[in-house]
Amino acid sequence: MAMQLYIGNKNYSSWSLRAWLLLRELGLPFDEIRLRLDFSDGSPFHTTVAGVSPAGRVPVLVDDGFAVWDTLAIAEYLHERFPDKGVWPADAKARARARSLCAEMHAGFGALRSHCPMNIEADLPEVGRRIWAEQPEVRRDVARIDAMWREQLAGGGPLLFGRFCAADAFYAPVCARLVTYALPLSEAARGYVAQVTALPGYAAWADAARAEHDFIADNEPYRQPPSAG
Ligand SMILES: N[C@@H](CCC(=O)N[C@@H](CS)C(=O)NCC(=O)O)C(=O)O
Incomplete structure (x- = not known):
């Protein structure tokens, strides 16, 4: 099953862009789940993100049911999971x-x-x-x-x-x-x-x-x- 990436509005969500661009430019398969950045109590953003990540923020990467949140952690996870894809330089x-x-x-x-x-x-x-x-x-x-x-x-x-x-x-x-x-x-x-x-x-x-x-x-x-x- 392809990984899923939970992201916010593409116009505004700078952290989402980082994780999304990394996956996309490295050619890693993923499905995106885009959520409106509505932070009001009980919003679909909060309820959906809370269902996958206790941190309650996007981006969240879900791989085979396992959630990784925070862009730095996502980059490191992708580096370990796909070591030949060039997440980081070889040297x-x-x-x-x-x-x-x-x-x-x-x-x-x-x-x-x-x-x-x-x-x-x-x-x-x-x-x-x-x-x-x-x-x-x-x-x-x-x-x-x-x-x-x-x-x-x-x-x-x-x-x-x-x-x-x-x-x-x-x-x-x-x-x-x-x-x-x-x-x-x-x-x-x-x-x-x-x-x-x-x-x-x-x-x-x-x-x-x-x-x-x-x-x-x-x-x-x-x-x-x-x-x-
Ligand atoms: N350190 C986090 C920051 C993530 C972040 O702040 N995301 C914003 C959207 S760009 C968010 O989800 N905010 C939700 C909130 O503040 O409730 C990362 O690197 O992923």
Whole structure:
């Protein structure tokens, strides 16, 4: 039986994108179960996710009835289950470095994440300009990401460790944010964003995100709901 991946809205759910893109780009078979990010008491999101994961968050990977939650744990599970698929780079030091970058993403960049929530179908360059001017911590997060990417890409690219691996999946939602808010980047970092957003899996996810036409106010601090009629 194929694995199942529980995810949230494709337009908004950055953690879901990481796990989904990893599975998709590595060609691992899975069925997706998409749930609207409705966190109200007793919502279908809460009841369905609670049925598979006590953590109550997406993504959740279910393999033959066994649930793995949290994107880092999902990446490690896939690495052990499919050791030849290239979840991590083959070289031990590159593998350790890729894990460092993923852990840095997983635990950090709070300013970028909170000020620039993922919103693939939106185009918010003016909001981005204001955030850039007013939020030094966002500038610091982006400077660190830009430097990290430049250092990795100096190894030859086109992706962080040459070919696609979990590190690219972890930074894909950052690429999405950088596009939506049009934040300033070095040329090398811009080239990396272009590579990631051109991945077939990313393009498929983004097309589906744009087709959702769902408006969840908690995820839309910078926009008004579309007017009826
Ligand atoms: N550390 C978790 C974070 C997952 C997460 O926060 N997911 C959000 C959606 S993007 C969620 O399910 N939130 C539900 C809630 O806050 O109740 C991971 O890496 O998977």
